[in-house]
Amino acid sequence: MTCRRLVLFLAMASPKQLHDDISKGKFKPVYYFYGQEDFRRSEAEKFVADHFLPDLQRSINYHKIDSRKTSAGELMASLANLPMLGEKEVFIIGSFETYKAKEMGQILQLIKNPDPNRVVVLSTPSAKTPKKDSTLYKTVTSIAEPVEFRFMTVEETQSIIMTRLAKHKLAIDRAALELLTGLVDGNRGGLESELNKLIDYKAEGGSITVEDISQICAGYELFNIFELGDIIVEGKIQKIMRMVNSLIGAGTSIDMLVALLQQHFLSLYLVKNGKSPVGNRGFLIPKFRQQARAYSNLQLEGIIKSLAEANTELRHQRLPEELVLETLALELSNKK
16 A cells, blocks of 8 residues: 655744744744735844844844845855854845745755754745745745735724824824825835834824825825826826826836726726725725726726736836836726
8 A cells, every 4th residue: 555645734823923932932943934015024034033043143143145146055055054152043035936946945955954043034025925825835834834924904004003103192183094004005114114204294292184194105196096096087198197297206106106006996896896995995995986986897997908018018128118108098098
């Protein structure tokens, strides 16, 4: 009788469980950090190193390695080089997915045996987040404990906002709280940046308003995209281009603008058909529903297709950005 070989996968830990375990001094030898939120993942990497390494060892035994710039052979040589006198080491190996399957297997074979003096964190950026049934995910999690860093929920976002502001003796109006929640869309890094600006801008004892956010927050694109959506409804290409150029002039990159428009019109389509919008934007459903009434499903499908084509052109850089935007504006105006 032959027995089927079983491959064991480690149970996934939440970021909170990771935080609690490490705060108690409980470390796994190998972790795999991945997910939508790069800021939270990066902060977790530093958290692991800060708690595992003694103060005097952090400057020399904290190794942050970019797999895109480091060959598999160089990485394995570093991993095999034991520190002197039993000192502890932390290896943060970013973009691990860039190695070939054979190289990945060799690296994992080298680190699979637990070493009480070493913690290895393998990570993947948000843009390369693997599916849980992918070969990459199954291979890495056969020895590494996976931790997925997702976007924050509305409740998590608002809790952080209220807590941070309270520490600086600041309040926030309900409408401003909902706006800021929508602007950051679950992104912890974006939230930290916007809160820092608001805290520096507002005097202690004050209350943050919608007007404050419109003047200070770089993430104000959410309202701007709604306004652009209203302009697209009118179908006037000159007006569309003026708004687009205004947003780009204010610091919104062309790639980001197209991505925001994709999310916006996909949300309109979803809400029009009785589904939830993209991201943590349930509180904006009435506003999405109102704007979606101006479009038919066929028109929204055409706009979503045009935005996808523009995104492809920008990624492959086959045409100048200005030409891509002008073509996109013409197509959007013709959808009405």
